Amino acid sequence: MSEQELSTGAGLNEIEQMDKEYVFGTWSYQKEVSPTEVVDADGVRFTTADGDEYIDFSSQLMCSNLGHSANEVADAVTEQLRRAAYVAPSYTTENRARLGKKLAEVTPGSLSKTFFSTSGTEAVEAAIKIARFYTGKQKIISRYRSYHGATYGSISVTGDPRRLKAEPGIPGTIKAPDPYAYGSTLDPMESVEYIDEMLELEGDTVAAVLVEPIVGSNGILVPPEEYLPRLKEITHNHDALLICDEVMSGFGRTGEWFGCDVFDVEPDIMTMAKGLTGAYQPLGATTVTSEIAEYFEENMLCHGHTYAGHPAAVAAGLAAIETYEEENLIERASEVGEYLGKRINDLVEKHPSVGEARGVGLFHGIELTKHPEKRVPFGEREDKISTGSTVVDEVSATAAEHGAYVANMINTLIIAPPLTITEEEIDEAITAIDAGLEISDAAMEH
Ligand SMILES: Cc1ncc(COP(=O)(O)O)c(C=O)c1O
Known part of the structure; x- marks a missing residue:
């Protein structure tokens, strides 16, 4: 496509032209957007x-x-929309309760209680806040070759270049090297020991280490088998939590329910979206261990959204998981x-x-x-x-x-x-x- 075509939108049909004129393209110089x-x-x-x-x-x-x-998912959504399109988060619906229970079943170990949102980035925002509330510490270590979302907390813990335009971002975020044998100067297992040293040098100020168990949009980086178990050991040795961002690697993508299942590791907090509904509805989820859940019995979970657990979205989530299982x-x-x-x-x-x-x-x-x-x-x-x-x-x-x-x-x-x-x-x-x-x-x- 020539530069001329890029700027005028030549070659686009009427709808595409209209879209280009009235709707922002994401992550783009708008002259290059060609829907x-x-x-x-x-x-x-x-x-x-x-x-x-x-x-x-x-x-x-x-x-x-x-x-x-996946018509069964589409049907579950329309059925719920006709029955009750929206209820405030202080009410519930059958689908929300059942999806919460289902997630406790399919996620590993004692991960058992979920906060619902509407996207991956919101799932990560919730994870960051929960980790900070629970540990009483502020810092989050994440890695350079990572993507965790576009909103301010999530883009601040994101390592990929899209972060740079949003900096300085939220305080208390630190980046670590990646398990990327092909393109990094560090061996993957050296990189995990580097995180150990970072935790040591930061003193007792790190709330959590946040990783994609298998890095997605930054290049499908699969760590060695021992990497994630060692990372969990390191984080716990330093009284920090391990957050696994399963937004892309979750729901069968890796041949297991979750990326962390490939390495038999149970994180303290897991974030999900995308495959959670198979993209039939926007839904994010942040699931925590029973120990973390217990903390919020006596401490406020100071977080929420109008659409937390939207009835149509959780209907899609439940129907999607049933489809993964039944098929x-x-x-x-x-x-x-x-x-x-x-x-x-x-x-x-x-x-x-x-x-x-x-x-x-x-x-x-x-x-x-x-x-x-x-x-x-x-x-x-x-x-x-x-x-x-x-x-x-x-x-x-x-x-x-x-x-x-x-x-x-x-x-x-x-x-x-x-x-x-x-x-x-x-x-x-x-x-x-x-x-x-x-x-x-x-x-x-x-
Ligand atoms: C690992 C990971 N986390 C978070 C996100 C953000 O999800 P969303 O675009 O739904 O906000 C993405 C999106 O690609 C992702 O791959």
Whole structure:
């Protein structure tokens, strides 16, 4: 798309033009916003106004875990809306109570009591406040390659470059290195010991360490098996809490209910959204251990929203979890995920511009490089907040021309299809990515 097209919106239909004129695009220089109208979505596919059909290989924003035809979830929402569209949070609904109980069952260990909100970022805001109230301490350690949301607390604990435009942010946030063997100078297990030293040097002032058990939008970083257990040990040795942000890695994405289940670790606080309803409604959840829950019997939980536990949203959450269970989608993600992993390995072997592929279940990243030995990236961290497109964007665009929507972040293609995807549909999308990777192969340094 030319610069001229970018600024005038040429090539957009009437609805897309109207949208561009009246609605802000997120995380964008507005001149570059070019919305595509989606008119239909079914199974793992969606269709745009000009009739093009795409396999949704990233579940939109890694959230449509149930695909686009979970009618039982849609029915549960409409049924609740007709019965009672809204009640204040001091009332309850059957769906809210049952969803709270269900989350206590599917989350690990003694995680048992939930605060409901409407998004991932709100789930993280609640986690930060709860950790501060409970420990009486202020600081939160999080990591550089992380995304925890756009509102002020969450963007302050976010490490990725989008934070920089919002700084200085809230006080008391500190960043730690990441378990990123491919791109960091520190070995992943050295990085966790570094956090131990940080906790030591901060004295007894850290309320919590907040991590995505498997980093999502910052590149699908899968830590070694021992990393998360060691991190929990370290945090508890320093009387700090471990918060696992499962907004992206939760609800079957990894082939387990939650990312922390891959490592058999029970956090003190867990945040959820996205797959919690399969994106059929906006819903966030912050679940805490019974010990933390008990603290708030005699201490005020000084937090709330008008839409905390919105009846339609919790109806979607309960119906979504029942669907994961009834259709065995968590186990399915693990099985189909093995096939996906094999097909991604085929791409690694064929394309020299693939630096590394990482992943588990139906949660994979393909990191690109201009130069495999020197590991020079095509996309830099600053690109995330600059104008223009990168070679990685062109790879995604070419995959789209071949029929697959694949999100990317900085230097990595993010592969996270609905858990309902079949092997044949995986093959189709892999063929489209194969075509996209010809672009990065051709752009390599020699
Ligand atoms: C790990 C993680 N936490 C929090 C968020 C924020 O969620 P939301 O966009 O629903 O506010 C995201 C969004 O991508 C995420 O990936």
